[in-house]
Amino acid sequence: MTRRDPDPGRAAVSRSVGRGFDPDRLRRERLAEEGTLRHAAGLPEIEIADLARLTGVSPTAIYNWESRLRAPHATLLKAVADELNVPMDVLVVVAPEKRTLADLRWLAGMFQTGVATQLGITTQTYGRIERGNRAIGKDLAIALAKLYDVEVDVIDAAWQRAHRRPAGAKA
Structure with a gap:
């Protein structure tokens, strides 16, 4: 269950647990x-x-x-x-060359809702971008790079991984 404002004292588990947690x-x-x-x-x-x-x-x-x-x-x-x-x-151990936008978001400690709000877009739109189902655009790539404290090339590569994934594979 994903919650917008989690109670920090609870052992909350999201629908999509970030991969690589050790x-x-x-x-x-x-x-x-x-x-x-x-x-x-x-x-x-x-x-x-x-x-x-x-x-x-x-x-x-x-x-x-x-x-x-x-x-x-x-x-x-x-x-x-x-x-x-x-x-x-x-x-959270995911090799840099395998990181997706979801991994970068997880490493930043953020929910999709928080990212979408900061970007000024809907959560649904951000979810489509994160899954590679919608083009990211230069301005959003720059904003995400700042938000996740990475280079724009890292954002572009992460988006490409999701966009080019095989049919049925998770982004």
């Missing part, structure tokens, strides 16, 4: 294990309860993500990643 990386970063960004930065382990308190995400949700019982909404995972001081692409 629960093991979340746990390792939270624990600041050797080889993680937090460990390299000298940051301490953070308990689930403290992470929940600091992010407004329930401790049950975080536990469920780490235990592979539930998958997080991008917005909630983004709050956790920000508090852990790690970029989303540490927790």
Whole structure:
């Protein structure tokens, strides 16, 4: 179920869970294990309860993500990643050359509704663009690049991947 304004304390799962979420990386970063960004930065382990308190995400949700019982909404995972001081692409692993617009949106921690609102278009229109069913246009590509903090070429390539996907394949 996709919600426009998720309750940050709930273990919400969207209809389309972002691909590449790695629960093991979340746990390792939270624990600041050797080889993680937090460990390299000298940051301490953070308990689930403290992470929940600091992010407004329930401790049950975080536990469920780490235990592979539930998958997080991008917005909630983004709050956790920000508090852990790690970029989303540490927790969501999709090779850059395989990323779609949906992946880029997920890495930005956003819902389609939020992206569409910021672009001044409908959610349905943005969904068609994200699936490669509607041309993106130069102005929207530039706006998306700014929103997702990537180069316009990355946006164009991500759109092309969705547009050229085989029939029946998810975008």
